[in-house]
Amino acid sequence: MDNFARLLKESWALVEGDRDRLGEYFYARLFLLDPTLRQLFPAEMAGQGNRLLDAIVTAIQVMDDVESFEEYLRSLGRDHRKYHVDAGHYETAGIALLDALRTTAGDGWNLEYDHAWRDTYAAITEKMGAGAAADENPPFWHAEVLTHERHGPDTAVLTVRALQHPLRWRAGQYVSVEAPRHLPRVWRTYSVANAPNDDDVLEFHVRTPPGAGWLSGVLVRRTKPGDLLRVAAPMGSMTVDRSSERDILCVAGGVGLAPIKALVEDLATWNRTRWVHVFYGDRRAEDLYGLAGLRELVAAHPWLSVTPACSQDPDFGGEQGDVVEVVSRYGPWTTHDCYVAGSARLVRNTLRALAGDDVPPAHVRYDTFGEL
Known part of the structure; x- marks a missing residue:
């Protein structure tokens, strides 16, 4: 594995x-090899290539950790059940991927690279297939929208209830969501913003700033109670280690609050001895849509503290500056378990700051939707 x-x-x-x-090139080659695969993808393919590349980058980033690598692939296999893919589809995609890599790399490509990708892809699809085969859940859950609240022009908090089958997730995980009536075959991942419950109710925080995907716009502006969504299998490893006795640092930016809120809610059901410090930042005070809910949790749990920060609001009464800068001012965090959620820039900068505090990488958890 090291050489690969x-x-x-x-x-x-x-x-x-x-x-x-x-x-x-990958998708052109894929659909040329098997034109029937086109029906598995959305009518508008803009951005679809980036999702493929994000998955590849994530796999490369975690493959040094064999256990995390295998769990990621098993989860990816379970998640891909929503596309109704089979072994033949994986084989075709492998041919298209290698052709695309060779063509794009040009003269720098060599036979060693070719063999490494071929063997690794075979191992990847084997583990993905095993994860899919072992999953007894449906390929996806139908879910009814229960509530929908707007927070400003570009943010919404909505709750949905999974129908027909129980949906089990762990606090800190994310799921893929589809709005079939508005955007069939367009899936995007969103963190679940609440702790697991027996009612199969999931909460999502969605923001649609300029450049955001179409599905986020649908969920913010066009979704209403009673609508039906589809939700795929939970994924992600940003979950609390209950065996640890270390205190906890959580850093959230924007709607990155969602998985952090879920973690705190889950901790509230069992934690008694670990201090939990949440740093929650955005540009302006009105962007901190979840601050009131966090303060309610602080009032109920003495082990919890919340420090809000604004980077572009001089009138804000809390901390001023980028949330990562604020976290650094309160450090060091060397002896803490750390959880980070937000934009790729926020995650990247937080990881750099924690590394400066000599926080062991094994004590830092985050989920990456793309390259850092």
């Missing part, structure tokens, strides 16, 4: 600067 990881990372460096071309 080195070869994969070396070869990926040849193509990562030309991702659009890589994605376009």
